[in-house]
Amino acid sequence: MASAMLSSFHACKPKGAGSAVSGDAAEKVYVAPGKYDEFYNFVSGGFSGQLSVYGLPSGRLLRVIPVFSLDPEKGWGFSEETKPMLETSHGNVPWDDLHHVQLSKTDGNYDGRWVFVNANNTPRIARIDLTTFRTAEVLELPNSGGNHSSPYITENTEYVVAGTRFSVPLDGESGDVPINTFKKNFRGTLSFVSVSKDNGNMELAFQIETPGVNYDLSRAGKGTSHGWFFFSTYNTEQANTLLEVNASKNDKDFILAVNWKKAEEYLKAGRGRKVTGLKYAHNTYDEKSHTAKTTFNTETVVLKAEELEGLCYYIPCPKSPHGVDVDPTGEYIVGSGKLAAVIPVFSFAKMQKAIQEKQFEGKFGGIPIIKYESALYGEVQKPGLGPLHTEFDGKGNAITSFFVSSELVKWNIKDLKVLDRTPTFYSTGHLMIPGGDTKNPDGKYVIAYNKITKDRFLPTGPELAQSAQLFDISGDKMQLLLDFPTIGEPHYAQAIKAEKVKDKSVKIFKIEENTSPFVAKGDKDARVERKGNQVHVYLTSIRSHFTPDNIEGVQLGDEVYFHVTNIEQDWDMPHGFAVKGAKNGELLIMPGETQTLKWVPDRVGVFPFYCTDFCSALHQEMQGYIRISKKGNNVPLIYSLGTNQPQEKTN
Numbered sequence: 001m002a003s004a005m006l007s008s009f010h011a012c013k014p015k016g017a018g019s020a021v022s023g024d025a026a027e028k029v030y031v032a033p034g035k036y037d038e039f040y041n042f043v044s045g046g047f048s049g050q051l052s053v054y055g056l057p058s059g060r061l062l063r064v065i066p067v068f069s070l071d072p073e074k075g076w077g078f079s080e081e082t083k084p085m086l087e088t089s090h091g092n093v094p095w096d097d098l099h100h101v102q103l104s105k106t107d108g109n110y111d112g113r114w115v116f117v118n119a120n121n122t123p124r125i126a127r128i129d130l131t132t133f134r135t136a137e138v139l140e141l142p143n144s145g146g147n148h149s150s151p152y153i154t155e156n157t158e159y160v161v162a163g164t165r166f167s168v169p170l171d172g173e174s175g176d177v178p179i180n181t182f183k184k185n186f187r188g189t190l191s192f193v194s195v196s197k198d199n200g201n202m203e204l205a206f207q208i209e210t211p212g213v214n215y216d217l218s219r220a221g222k223g224t225s226h227g228w229f230f231f232s233t234y235n236t237e238q239a240n241t242l243l244e245v246n247a248s249k250n251d252k253d254f255i256l257a258v259n260w261k262k263a264e265e266y267l268k269a270g271r272g273r274k275v276t277g278l279k280y281a282h283n284t285y286d287e288k289s290h291t292a293k294t295t296f297n298t299e300t301v302v303l304k305a306e307e308l309e310g311l312c313y314y315i316p317c318p319k320s321p322h323g324v325d326v327d328p329t330g331e332y333i334v335g336s337g338k339l340a341a342v343i344p345v346f347s348f349a350k351m352q353k354a355i356q357e358k359q360f361e362g363k364f365g366g367i368p369i370i371k372y373e374s375a376l377y378g379e380v381q382k383p384g385l386g387p388l389h390t391e392f393d394g395k396g397n398a399i400t401s402f403f404v405s406s407e408l409v410k411w412n413i414k415d416l417k418v419l420d421r422t423p424t425f426y427s428t429g430h431l432m433i434p435g436g437d438t439k440n441p442d443g444k445y446v447i448a449y450n451k452i453t454k455d456r457f458l459p460t461g462p463e464l465a466q467s468a469q470l471f472d473i474s475g476d477k478m479q480l481l482l483d484f485p486t487i488g489e490p491h492y493a494q495a496i497k498a499e500k501v502k503d504k505s506v507k508i509f510k511i512e513e514n515t516s517p518f519v520a521k522g523d524k525d526a527r528v529e530r531k532g533n534q535v536h537v538y539l540t541s542i543r544s545h546f547t548p549d550n551i552e553g554v555q556l557g558d559e560v561y562f563h564v565t566n567i568e569q570d571w572d573m574p575h576g577f578a579v580k581g582a583k584n585g586e587l588l589i590m591p592g593e594t595q596t597l598k599w600v601p602d603r604v605g606v607f608p609f610y611c612t613d614f615c616s617a618l619h620q621e622m623q624g625y626i627r628i629s630k631k632g633n634n635v636p637l638i639y640s641l642g643t644n645q646p647q648e649k650t651n
Contacts, residue, residue: 025481028472031058036502039434039495041447042101042115043468046489049096051117051128056434056445056495057470059484067126067135068096068119070585076135078585080561080596081516082285084292088122088140089279097121099148099491100217104157104200108222108439112500114200116151116160123147125160125193127200131506132287139202140280142300143170143189149215149231151193155222159260160193160202163215163231170209171278182240186212189302190231192260201284206267206301208258210312211365212238214247215256217323217389222439223330225348227261230333232321233314236364247320248339252372254314254364255324255335257351262310263303271308272301287506289515290593306366313355314364315346316372323389327398328439332377332413334398336387343380343387343400344372345416351375380416383409388429389492391436393443393473401431401448408448408471408478422478424448424469425456433473434495442497446471446478449490456483466490507571509592516594518563523547528639533557535637537626539564541575541589543616546609549624550644553637556604556630562587565594576612579626586612601628 031037037055040062045052049069053062066076068086077086077094086094096119104114114136115128123144129136141147141162149163167186169175177185187209194205214235221228233254239246266272276299285292305312317324318337325334333346353359354374361371386404393399397419399410406427410420428448435441453467465485472479511521520526520538526547529536535558540547546564554560564577566589578586579599587595601607611622629635 022479025479029057029059029470029482031055031060036498038498040498040501041432041493041495042103043449043486043493044098044101044117044491045487046099046466046491047097048488049098049119050487051098051101051115052487053133054468054484054486056447057481059468059470059482061487063133064487065128065133065135067117067128068093068098068124068138070094072585073588075585075587075595075597078597079587080598081291081594084294085135085138085283085285087281087283087294088124089142089281089296090122093122095121096124100150100152101492101494102151102153102160103494103496104195105153105438106156108155110435110438110494110496110500112496112504115494116153118147118150118162120146120148120165123162123164125151125162125202127202129200129287130501131504133505134285136200136285136287137202138281138283139193139204140282141191141204142278142280143207143275143302144168144191149218152218152220152229153195154220154229154260155226157195157197159205160195161218161220161229162191162193163218164189165214165216167212167214179240182212183238186238186240188213188215190215190258192263202282204280204297204300206263206272206303208263208303208305208312210256210305211367213254216321219324219326219437221326221330221348222328225326225330225333227259228348229258229260230324230326231256231258232317232324232335234320251319252316253319253321253337254369255317255321255333255346256367257313257315259311262308266303266308266311267301272303275300275302287509288513289517290509290595291516312367313351314367314369315351315375316369317344318342322387325390325392325398325437327392327413328394328441334390334400336389336400338386338388338403340387341382341385343383343390343411345377345380345413346375347377350377378416380411380418383411383418384421389431391431391433391446392441393433393446394435394441395443399431399433399446399473399478401428403427403429403451408446410473410478420477422471422480424450425467425483426454427451430490430492432493432495434497437494444472444474446473447493447495449486449493451489457485508569509590511565511567511569511592514565514592514594516565518565518596519594520563520565520567522567523641526641528637530637533559535560537562537639539577540567541565541577541611541622542567543573544611544618544622545641546611546622546624547641548639549641551625551639552627552629553635554601554626554628555633556601556628558601560599560601560626562597562599562609563594564589564597566591568592573615574613575615575622577609578612579609580607588613604628604630
């Protein structure tokens with residue numbers, strides 16, 4: 001049925017698609033040359049594995065931040081210093097599917113310190129430092145079959161929380177079971193990752209083991225519901241094949257309500273089970289030494305939900321819920337049954353009363369099910385087709401995205417009446433209001449992140465640009481202002497006032513504070529050293545030369561390590577480095593930073609190396625040569641700058 005609705009919709013073009021923008025739209029999104037945007041907009045890159053940063057309201061792309069995927073522009077995953085950031089228990093995994101974005105919070109509002117993102121494929125959580133706009137930490141999650149319901153955070157960034165997308169047998173040899181024993185052997189896990197208030201460092205604090213279902217999305221409680229977490233679930237049928245049919249049979253699935261304060265009590269009382277014999281990676285990047293390291297953890301603490309009273313409860317929700325969202329007060333929990341035509345709104349107060357009075361309708365996998373009517377505040381009737389996600393405008397209203405009917409719908413939280421609707425172009429998934437998941441949303445804009453963009457941009461072959469659409473929501477009616485393409489497949493995004501971030505931005509790394517073991521802090525430190533079959537080249541870069549720039553005496557079979565230090569101390573003066581024949585990319589070195597490129601030459605000859613990032617009028621002249629000779633030759637290892645003058649040509 002849902003497939004038929006999708007097919008019929010995609011064959012049609014909504015009326016008025018070419019004239020949906022009103023006359024003052026350009027004025028509202030115009031940011032004059034030399035002026036700053038009002039918001040930073042952090043947008044997930046989906047299957048690109050990266051995080052992109054746009055200015056709002058202009059829609060200008062400001063930066064692509066490499067996280068889980070190789071990025072030759074910045075040398076991410078190519079330099080020896082950043083390779084460890086892609087390590088996992090499976091080895092070096094240079095790709096992932098980045099779906100969701102969460103800005104760190106203090107007292108329920110964005111504080112501008114960090115951005116957390118998830119890796120959906122090989123389960124990981126990453127933390128990006130907003131002083132450098134670079135990935136500072138990546139933590140792999142054990143006992144997880146996919147990391148989709150992630151990385152949602154609590155009111156004061158106490159925890160970053162992740163629910164497994166696919167329930168699986170837990171890690172270890174006991175995981176070798178027949179697939180059709182799903183109901184018996186497959187389990188869901190919810191991972192609670194603690195975050196240091198001082199430096200943001202993450203640690204897997206504990207996991208909650210639950211019956212085997214699929215977890216889609218989640219949100220933390222806030223205000224009155226602080227201390228709770230809510231997860232949308234599907235496949236309560238516990239099917240293991242043809243889920244399109246077999247996981248859509250039940251009229252209702254569940255929202256799982258988790259009392260994480262109660263979990264802390266159980267942990268303190270020693271009710272957690274220590275699980276050992278695991279292997280999961282923890283990767284950290286140090287901006288003083290400009291190096292990353294990987295450590296492998298081997299244990300975690302697990303709480304089994306069905307054995308611990310008061311820890312978890314199920315709330316029935318119309319079938320296949322996608323989003324679950326909590327309003328600014330923390331009182332209202334909005335479910336989005338994507339195969340239903342209603343939006344249920346649950347009351348936290350009613351949920352608490354139902355728990356106290358044991359208004360249950362049985363159990364699922366040992367966990368009590370609260371009666372639907374006992375937790376329900378009310379339903380938004382016939383708002384649209386395919387509700388997915390909801391955000392809040394801070395004025396008592398909610399806006400929900402509808403995938404099938406391709407629209408945004410605004411409705412009032414208290415009386416549940418639809419106030420406005422506007423078409424999107426087309427098939428919108430996530431939506432985002434700046435601060436829309438906080439205690440104090442900024443009700444100025446909403447952005448729809450669309451999956452399909454027929455007739456919106458110039459054609460580019462079989463696949464068209466992914467799309468974001470910016471709407472003004474400051475008035476009674478939503479007004480489309482701007483379309484702009486995005487990187488990869490945009491899923492979720494969050495936006496923060498620029499003033500909370502921009503003045504903290506690092507402009508340079510102080511060369512005197514560089515503690516890299518390979519740093520050359522000036523030309524006097526530049527050198528070339530042999531250690532067995534390894535040749536270490538300690539280079540400095542400054543406008544517009546490398547020191548040294550002539551190197552001889554390297555032999556075929558040697559491993560060459562170019563340790564390049566950018567000794568500039570001027571903002572926005574990176575230098576690049578590449579050598580002919582290198583198979584692993586280039587470097588991009590920020591002012592005051594050291595990065596290393598490993599190169600194994602495969603033939604004899606003279607090879608040029610050069611700066612890849614335009615840095616001055618003499619950028620083209622910023623180059624050097626390295627000579628590779630046969631193994632066992634007697635060419636001495638020498639290096640120089642400016643002294644190895646050309647010989648006169650002789651007949």
